[in-house]
Amino acid sequence: MDDIVRQALAKWPNVPHCYGWLGLDARGNWYMRDDRMQAAGPFPQSKGSLLRHEKLVEFIHRNYDHDDRGQWFFQNGPQRVYVELEAAPFIWRIDADFSVSAHTGRAAVPHACFTDEAGRLYFDCDVGFGLVHTLDVAQAAEAIEQGRWTPAEVQSSELPVRFGFIASPAAAKAAA
Structure with missing residues (x-):
C-alpha cells in the first residue's frame, strides 16, 4: 500500500x-x-x-x-x-519460462491448477486465486503437457466459497 x-x-x-x-x-x-x-x-x-x-x-x-x-x-x-x-480476484499471465504473475504485476507461484465446466483454467497461488488470461492458455497448455501443472476439475459456481x-x-x- x-x-x-x-x-x-x-x-x-x-x-x-x-x-x-x-x-x-x-x-x-x-x-x-x-x-x-x-x-x-x-x-x-x-x-x-x-x-x-x-x-x-x-x-x-x-x-x-x-x-x-x-x-x-x-x-x-x-x-x-x-x-x-x-x-476471480486475480488474472494470471504466464511468461515463456512458465513463470506466473498477476494482472497487477505481482509474481506468483501456483500451488494448484483447475479447469471448470467451460474449460477455463485457474491457479491457486501463494498470493491468491485467479483465472489464467485467455491469451496465455496455449502457454499453460504446453506446461500441462510437460507435466508442470495437473489440472483438477471444479465447478465455477463453487469457486468463491472454495477459494474464499x-x-x-x-x-x-x-x-x-
Missing part, C-alpha cells in the same frame, strides 16, 4: 466504503461504473467505462487487497472501493 494511502487512512479513518463502482473483468481490465451503469445491471453485464489512464491503473494495482471476508477492494486514500469480480472470495461485494451488502 502506498504511504500516501496509509497517511489518508490515519487522518480520516471513518470514510464510508464504496460499492459497485469498480469492476475487474476476466482479462484483468478495470471498469469504472457510475450510477447509470449500476442501474443498467450487475457487473459484468453492465461493465461501465474501461480505465485507460496508466498511472491510475498502476495506483489501483499497488493498493489492491482483500478484507477478512474475502471481498477485494482498492484502497483509494481513506476510502475502500470494493471490486466487482467477473471471474466474494465476487460481488455490492450484492453481498444488499443481501445483508
